[in-house]
Amino acid sequence: MRPALRCLPRRAIRPTPPALQPPAFTAAAAAAAAAAAATTTTTTPSQAHPALSKSRSFTSTPTHLHNPASASVNETEISHFSALASSWWDPHGPSRPLHLMNPLRHDFIRRCLSTSPDSSSSSSTTNLRYLDVGCGGGIFAESAARLPSTRSVTAIDPSPTILAVARDHARRDPTLAPRRGRLAYVNTTIEQLPLPERPADRYDVVTLFEVLEHVDYPAAFLDRVGAFVRPGGWLVLSTIARTWTSWFTTKLVAEDVLGMVPRGTHDWDKYVNEDELRGYFASKGAEWGAPQVMGVVYVPGAGWKVVQGSEKVGNYFFGVQKLH
Amino acid sequence: MDALVRSRGAYVCRSCTRSLRRQWLRGHSYSTAATTPDIYDVVCVGGGPAGLSLLTALRANPVTSHLRVALVEAQDLAKVRSWTLPPDRFSNRCSSLTPASVRFLESIGAWNHLARDRVQPYHEMQVWDGVTGARIEFDWGLGSAPPARHAVEGTTIAYMNENLNLTSGLLKRLDELGGVAVFDGAKVEAITYGPETEELDLRQWPLVHLSSGNQLCARLLVGADGANSPVRSFAGISAPGWDYDRHGVVATLEMEGDGWRGDQIKIAYQRFLPTGPVAMLPMPGRFSTLVWSTTPANAAVLKSLSRKDFVAMVNAAFRLSPVDLAYMHTQEAGQADEYSWRIQHTPHDPRAVPQEVVAVQEGTVASFPLRLRHADTYIAERVALVGDAAHTVHPLAGQGLNQGQGDVQSLAKTIEYAVTHGQDIGVTMSLEPYLSERYAANHVLLGVCDKLHKLYSASSGPLVPLRSVGLSAVNALTPLKSFLMNRAAGNPLKLF
Numbered sequence: 133m134r135p136a137l138r139c140l141p142r143r144a145i146r147p148t149p150p151a152l153q154p155p156a157f158t159a160a161a162a163a164a165a166a167a168a169a170a171t172t173t174t175t176t177p178s179q180a181h182p183a184l185s186k187s188r189s190f191t192s193t194p195t196h197l198h199n200p201a202s203a204s205v206n207e208t209e210i211s212h213f214s215a216l217a218s219s220w221w222d223p224h225g226p227s228r229p230l231h232l233m234n235p236l237r238h239d240f241i242r243r244c245l246s247t248s249p250d251s252s253s254s255s256s257t258t259n260l261r262y263l264d265v266g267c268g269g270g271i272f273a274e275s276a277a278r279l280p281s282t283r284s285v286t287a288i289d290p291s292p293t294i295l296a297v298a299r300d301h302a303r304r305d306p307t308l309a310p311r312r313g314r315l316a317y318v319n320t321t322i323e324q325l326p327l328p329e330r331p332a333d334r335y336d337v338v339t340l341f342e343v344l345e346h347v348d349y350p351a352a353f354l355d356r357v358g359a360f361v362r363p364g365g366w367l368v369l370s371t372i373a374r375t376w377t378s379w380f381t382t383k384l385v386a387e388d389v390l391g392m393v394p395r396g397t398h399d400w401d402k403y404v405n406e407d408e409l410r411g412y413f414a415s416k417g418a419e420w421g422a423p424q425v426m427g428v429v430y431v432p433g434a435g436w437k438v439v440q441g442s443e444k445v446g447n448y449f450f451g452v453q454k455l456h
Numbered sequence: 457m458d459a460l461v462r463s464r465g466a467y468v469c470r471s472c473t474r475s476l477r478r479q480w481l482r483g484h485s486y487s488t489a490a491t492t493p494d495i496y497d498v499v500c501v502g503g504g505p506a507g508l509s510l511l512t513a514l515r516a517n518p519v520t521s522h523l524r525v526a527l528v529e530a531q532d533l534a535k536v537r538s539w540t541l542p543p544d545r546f547s548n549r550c551s552s553l554t555p556a557s558v559r560f561l562e563s564i565g566a567w568n569h570l571a572r573d574r575v576q577p578y579h580e581m582q583v584w585d586g587v588t589g590a591r592i593e594f595d596w597g598l599g600s601a602p603p604a605r606h607a608v609e610g611t612t613i614a615y616m617n618e619n620l621n622l623t624s625g626l627l628k629r630l631d632e633l634g635g636v637a638v639f640d641g642a643k644v645e646a647i648t649y650g651p652e653t654e655e656l657d658l659r660q661w662p663l664v665h666l667s668s669g670n671q672l673c674a675r676l677l678v679g680a681d682g683a684n685s686p687v688r689s690f691a692g693i694s695a696p697g698w699d700y701d702r703h704g705v706v707a708t709l710e711m712e713g714d715g716w717r718g719d720q721i722k723i724a725y726q727r728f729l730p731t732g733p734v735a736m737l738p739m740p741g742r743f744s745t746l747v748w749s750t751t752p753a754n755a756a757v758l759k760s761l762s763r764k765d766f767v768a769m770v771n772a773a774f775r776l777s778p779v780d781l782a783y784m785h786t787q788e789a790g791q792a793d794e795y796s797w798r799i800q801h802t803p804h805d806p807r808a809v810p811q812e813v814v815a816v817q818e819g820t821v822a823s824f825p826l827r828l829r830h831a832d833t834y835i836a837e838r839v840a841l842v843g844d845a846a847h848t849v850h851p852l853a854g855q856g857l858n859q860g861q862g863d864v865q866s867l868a869k870t871i872e873y874a875v876t877h878g879q880d881i882g883v884t885m886s887l888e889p890y891l892s893e894r895y896a897a898n899h900v901l902l903g904v905c906d907k908l909h910k911l912y913s914a915s916s917g918p919l920v921p922l923r924s925v926g927l928s929a930v931n932a933l934t935p936l937k938s939f940l941m942n943r944a945a946g947n948p949l950k951l952f
């Protein structure tokens with residue numbers, strides 16, 4: 133449970149009047165979710181916690197939508213990020229689970245791309261343009277930019293502090309030099325990022341890693357993010373299911389029993405279940421194809437393992453192709 | 457592919473150099489040819505068996521062949537490349553290659569480039585204790601059936617091969633693959649860290665300064681630079697261990713015949729003497745190679761002897777009692793006569809020992825100090841160690857070079873994984889799988905060899921009866937024997 137200590141207190145980072153929350157806190161959130169999962173086991177809930185029956189509200193029209201464009205980071209967060217930022221790239225620091233998870237992201241994306249009907253033609257698997265939403269310190273963005281099959285990566289995050297870390301770190305690799313055009317960091321929210329007018333100019337792969345579980349209005353958020361996928365492209369995300377196990381490990385044990393982190397550190401109600409995501413994409417009619425799903429479990433000392441069925445329990449990847 | 461061209465004392469792919477330089481110039485307003493470092497993904501220091509196979513593995517794999525790689529070697533590689541010897545002469549630096557190493561060399565396309573008629577497979581090992589006479593016989597005979605995947609190799613335990621045949625074959629394969637910037641005849645003079653500019657921060661990138669004046673900046677610096685690895689020193693990795701106060705005496709020997717079981721079934725022999733093991737390993741035809749670990753004083757005597765007396769000493773080492781042998785080491789000369797007299801009074805089964813040595817090839821008697829070293833780690837930020845740079849083992853198991861091949865195979869696989877997952881191949885995070893795969897396995901092997909050496913270096917005391925039980929018991933215990941043989945054949949050690 134130790135890594136949970138480094139989680140952000142969720143109450144502190146959410147502006148009080150609920151605003152449409154872009155992935156403002158992905159940097160810390162990702163570490164938090166991964167850390168939470170670090171203690172996740174594959175135990176199936178024997179008895180559903182009362183909260184489990186409550187399904188996640190997938191409303192796309194937040195009742196108080198206050199100026200979504202201003203949904204950026206407050207001072208508390210910035211200072212917290214500064215603290216976290218210095219350890220972002222420390223392979224033995226709190227972000228280690230994220231570093232270890234990163235290769236699986238590529239495995240999953242490859243798996244998704246290979247199911248595209250046109251995957252045999254190289255046009256859908258090479259020269260790819262990525263948009264990484266909530267890139268944090270750039271663990272995924274850097275790695276995607278290095279792949280020979282990548283044309284470019286646009287990586288966005290609303291925290292200037294964490295982006296400074298990302299940019300500074302990218303200087304350590306000549307391959308990622310801005311003039312090469314493989315990797316561009318943009319300090320923005322997805323709401324403020326201009327949507328390319330022609331659908332064909334949108335992205336081949338839009339990624340959203342460890343972000344969704346920290347968003348207040350996931351449907352509205354996914355509507356926006358999904359718009360950036362070109363027809364034929366993929367939206368790939370990872371998040372953590374809202375289950376007895378995740379409630380047990382992140383809420384009950386860490387917060388209530390051990391008191392390791394302040395109550396409210398994890399907003400467990402915001403975790404998103406796989407079937408809820410399926411429901412969301414199905415509700416969009418023929419716009420999206422059938423989802424690909426991969427459940428992963430963190431085995432202490434051994435890293436992340438793909439475990440079939442674990443998407444119902446803890447961390448999982450979810451990918452959908454935009455058909456139209 | 458790009459041809460290798462010789463420029464400024466180094467083989468450099470011309471188009472690579474040009475484009476590298478262009479990139480550098482575009483990024484930086486300053487440029488003086490002498491101080492502008494070339495940027496590489498992998499700079500490998502050391503063109504021995506380990507370094508050459510690593511570069512061959514990287515170049516032969518389509519996933520890693522786009523990496524910019526450079527080789528730095530102090531020696532002139534032209535000599536290695538054009539190495540030849542007549543069929544009845546053999547270099548004294550030979551190593552046994554396990555089937556696992558051979559499979560790896562095949563997979564990177566190098567094995568076919570060796571002079572195969574100079575490679576000798578062997579099928580049996582005879583090991584015995586010089587003090588107690590206890591014996592152990594290793595073969596893939598009935599009861600110790602080889603694992604199924606060895607079916608093709610049949611009964612081969614390992615292959616004896618000259619190190620130069622290996623390095624020369626690897627270089628030919630590398631020439632065929634092309635694309636390596638080769639800086640040979642160039643010593644590493646210093647290793648510092650790279651520069652910082654507005655655009656780039658290479659302050660964690662090793663910068664290798666060569667005696668030729670070249671500077672190579674490395675995303676990943678590989679130390680394949682042998683036991684005294686300058687790369688290891690640069691990385692601040694210590695390699696604790698000890699000297700055995702023993703030297704290995706090597707020589708190429710001509711025998712009375714092809715071996716007791718002819719040219720088809722060849723036998724390796726090893727006898728544990730109180731001063732250390734003496735081993736005779738078969739080479740093609742009537743030839744064998746000797747590795748005799750003994751005290752530095754004895755080694756000095758052996759090297760000073762006439763060829764005739766040296767031959768007598770080797771024959772004595774496999775037949776006479778340790779006491780007789782010790783006496784003969786005190787003679788300044790005349791060992792040949794001494795041997796022919798003493799052997800008449802020493803009952804022995806001639807077929808249980810190697811055939812008689814009839815001659816030693818001129819200029820092949822040499823010796824080298826034996827030591828055990830194991831680096832504290834094989835990886836650091838932007839540094840990886842392979843082969844003798846990472847570990848030096850007692851030669852009694854003939855594993856030194858094979859451990860290096862195992863390292864290289866593992867590191868090449870680790871780099872491939874990193875490339876396919878967009879990782880920076882130089883950072884420790886990417887290199888960790890290499891460390892965890894190799895460290896424990898090497899450590900076990902080093903420990904086993906070291907313990908065997910200690911167990912068999914005592915001529916009296918409580919250990920001696922114990923070890924005779926040991927070898928006899930091992931001989932009777934088929935499963936244990938299979939285990940030991942699988943180690944000798946380089947099959948992966950299962951620790952868990």
Ligand SMILES: Cc1cc2nc3c(=O)[nH]c(=O)nc-3n(C[C@H](O)[C@H](O)[C@H](O)COP(=O)(O)OP(=O)(O)OC[C@H]3O[C@@H](n4cnc5c(N)ncnc54)[C@H](O)[C@@H]3O)c2cc1C
Pocket residue numbers: 501502503504505506507528529530531549550551552619642643644645680681682683686704706747823824842843844845851854855856857858860
């Ligand atoms: C006499 C002898 C007999 C042996 N017999 C056996 C045997 O029977 N079986 C067995 O398995 N093993 C044996 N070994 C061990 C085996 O030779 C080594 O394990 C093997 O050669 C190690 O390969 P390597 O590539 O790691 O290092 P090396 O072969 O030592 O290669 C290191 C290379 O780095 C180069 N180098 C070093 N410093 C610099 C520098 N500053 N700048 C540029 N280049 C540099 C050197 O010139 C050298 O070519 C023996 C070793 C010796 C010395």
